[in-house]
Every structure is written in C-alpha cells, then in structure tokens.
Amino acid sequence: MYDLMASALRTSKADYTEIRIEERESSRAVFRGPLLETADLSIDRGGIVRCLVRGGGWGVATFNSLDDLPLRVQQAYEGARAIEGDSIELATVPISVDEVPARLERDFRGVALSDKVALAKGYNEVMRSYDPSIVDTQAVYADSFSRVYFMNSEGTRLMEERPMCTVSLSATARKDGLVQQAFEAVSRAAGYEVALGHEELAGTVARRAVALLSARPVKGGRYAIVCNPKLAGVFCHEAFGHLSEADFVYSNPQAQEMMVLGRRFGRDILNIADDGSVPGLRGSHRYDDEGTPTGKHYLIREGILVGRLHSRETAAKMGEAPTGNARAVSYRYPPIVRMTNTYIEGGQTPVADLFHEVELGIYACDFYGGQTALENFSFTSAYAYMIRNGELAEMVRDVSLAGNLFRTLENTDAIGDDFRWIEAGACGKGGQGGLPVSLGAPHIRIQDVVVGGE
Numbered sequence: 001m002y003d004l005m006a007s008a009l010r011t012s013k014a015d016y017t018e019i020r021i022e023e024r025e026s027s028r029a030v031f032r033g034p035l036l037e038t039a040d041l042s043i044d045r046g047g048i049v050r051c052l053v054r055g056g057g058w059g060v061a062t063f064n065s066l067d068d069l070p071l072r073v074q075q076a077y078e079g080a081r082a083i084e085g086d087s088i089e090l091a092t093v094p095i096s097v098d099e100v101p102a103r104l105e106r107d108f109r110g111v112a113l114s115d116k117v118a119l120a121k122g123y124n125e126v127m128r129s130y131d132p133s134i135v136d137t138q139a140v141y142a143d144s145f146s147r148v149y150f151m152n153s154e155g156t157r158l159m160e161e162r163p164m165c166t167v168s169l170s171a172t173a174r175k176d177g178l179v180q181q182a183f184e185a186v187s188r189a190a191g192y193e194v195a196l197g198h199e200e201l202a203g204t205v206a207r208r209a210v211a212l213l214s215a216r217p218v219k220g221g222r223y224a225i226v227c228n229p230k231l232a233g234v235f236c237h238e239a240f241g242h243l244s245e246a247d248f249v250y251s252n253p254q255a256q257e258m259m260v261l262g263r264r265f266g267r268d269i270l271n272i273a274d275d276g277s278v279p280g281l282r283g284s285h286r287y288d289d290e291g292t293p294t295g296k297h298y299l300i301r302e303g304i305l306v307g308r309l310h311s312r313e314t315a316a317k318m319g320e321a322p323t324g325n326a327r328a329v330s331y332r333y334p335p336i337v338r339m340t341n342t343y344i345e346g347g348q349t350p351v352a353d354l355f356h357e358v359e360l361g362i363y364a365c366d367f368y369g370g371q372t373a374l375e376n377f378s379f380t381s382a383y384a385y386m387i388r389n390g391e392l393a394e395m396v397r398d399v400s401l402a403g404n405l406f407r408t409l410e411n412t413d414a415i416g417d418d419f420r421w422i423e424a425g426a427c428g429k430g431g432q433g434g435l436p437v438s439l440g441a442p443h444i445r446i447q448d449v450v451v452g453g454e
Contacts, residue, residue, distance in 0.1 A: 104191030233439030276340030343440030347415025
C-alpha cells in the first residue's frame, strides 16, 4: 500500500497532495420488538486524494478502486487548478512516519455473527419481558474495524487501525395514551468485551421507561439545576464545543466577537478541554485525518477562553497552532474541524454537597434532544427528579433547559469530584453525520436556569 501511494504522489503536479485510504469491515445485529430486523456483515475499501495549488482551492477525488491511483491524483490536481481565489496556506506540522496497530482483548472479527445476534436478542428480551407496558424495544450490536493509511507530499506516512464496538438499547412504554422512552448505550474503541454483560443495563432502560409513565410534568420556572455527567457532557459538546471549532469562528463575524481568546466565560473552577489521545475512547486516534498528532487542548482554563480546535488550514488562517482536530467520517469526505473527546474537568465539590445546598431545584439526567443557535441553547433531559431541601424527591419529566451559554457558564457555581467519560456519542456537521466522539464531565450545579414545563 505504501509503495502504491508513494508512486501516485510522485506523479502529482500540485503544491501539496495527500492520499487517505481506508479498509473497513463491520457487522451489525438489530432487534426491534420481537423481530430480528438486521443481521449483516460488510466490507468496504476506498480512498480520497486532496490537492492544493497556489491561487486555487482544494481539489478532491474519491474512489473505490486502487487500480489507477495516479489518475485520481491528476483529477484532484485539475480540480484544484479550476478554483480561483486566495491561496490556501497550511500550518506546519511535524513529519510523522508511524504505524498504530489496534490491540484488542477479544477481537470481534473472530466472533460468529450468530453469537452477536444471540447477544442482542438476549438484551432485547430483558427489556421486552420487564413489564406489559413496554410496547417497543430496540437492541443494537455493532462493530467496525478500520485500517487507515495516510501519506502526503511532505513526507508523512501513517497507518492506524481503528476498532469500535457498540451496544445500544432503547425501550418504549405506553399507558393510558402516554408514551415514554428510555435509552442507554456503551461504545468504545476496543474489542468484543465491550458488548458483554449488559443485562442489568437493559433492565435499567426498561425500568426507567416504565417509571416515566408515573412521573408528573415539571412545573416551569427558574431553578438551581444539578446536571448528571451525561447531560453536563452533552451541554459542553453541543453548546460550547461547536462554538470552539475554528472553521465556524473564522467564517462567522458574530462568533468572532463572542469567542475572543482571553475572555472570561466562567468561574475559576471551570476547565474545558478536548483530548483526542485518551486510549479507548470513541473520539480517540493518535493522528487526525490530515496526519496531525492529537493531544489535549484546553478551551477554557480557570474560567478563561484560552484555545479553539483547528485543522491545518484554520490554524494558518488564524495564526494559531494545529490541534489535530481535522476529521472525516469516512474516505468519502474531506476532513473538517471536529471535536474528539470534549469534557469538563472534575472539580473539588463532593457530589452530595451539590444537592445539600439546594432548597428547591431539579436533578436533570441524560439527554433527549435539543438545539443551539450561537450562544443560545435549549435541551431536554431524558429524565429528572425534584430536589427538595437538599434531598432527591419525586421523579419528573418533560424538563427542558434553556438559556444563554455565557450566563449559564457564569452561573455554574459548583463542579463535582466524580468525573467520568460517557461511553457513547456521535456528532453531525457539514453533511458528515455519525462521527464517533466521546463526552466527559462530573456532576455540575448551575444556578437560575429557565426550565420549561407546566
């Protein structure tokens, strides 16, 4: 493969050329209700060439056959020449020559599809048999193993293996016309062991869906909110992480005014970072899809905005350092600026103290849906409980949280000492949906949050 790619690169007339080739094998088993909906194996291979010329833009060619790779290089070069505009500069990154093999405890490629089907069926039956009010279920097992080759005209040559194993579970309960859902997932860049032993999790999903049928809608108002790690992580990703992606900032004057480095966004206790190098997480790779090493990069440190996420192109445009955040969902797409594993660092407050100091508030858990518009956001938690006199009280539902990102960060007055990674996550952007990411956070407490409800 290296010889094939190097030979094609030598034919390029462009000022810069890169080739990325991916080989991927995957399997999937899906039960919906009592029926096996999907059981399949797939193999895919293809690649992408990108070229730059002075006075032009990116020329791109994608392909599935490796038979005439020099022709694809020529096509990308011609595409770059056809674009008129200011020259695109790339920030300098180290030349890397490396191979990154995957080390799996149990390689899912050696597990029979029938065993994967049986595993998903078992989880599905746990949910279906829990209670007569469960009217629908979905149990999904999925795995993939990708081998990514990257080479550019600067001398970087890489091979990285990227495994992923996932179990996702959902249950729908219905009673007297009311319908409620619950969902959980586990996913890591690891082997088949990730998928095993989740019967209790399946029971939790069914139990929560049924419990929500008896929960009352929350009364709207302003509350102190304690967010569990999953909701805090989603908030960090959706409301703040996307604003930190440099391609968005560079192309949006309003975002440039908001996201000024050195601006205070929160109290000294607040630290937010993105780290694509944490082993085993969904968003982790040693190198991004431009061949830039990944690593930990602070976005907010002690309440101050100190960084943002970059590709080589955006780093050059903004005079900042590349961060290894140029990612593509597959070889069919060019890399764009994306998050990897974005998280709020753990604090010093014992979790119990987050609740004890709240006279009337809400414990909001997990994430059901939401939207963001620049600094404004609206999220709905998957389930919640009232906090009364410092103690958890009755379960409530239909809890939507809305507000301004900056005021919400300023009102985050306590951060728990129980940081954890959320072992599931997918992000969509620029027509590239389903990119694996991870979220992380401890419990956090936010004062004076607008909550929609009855």
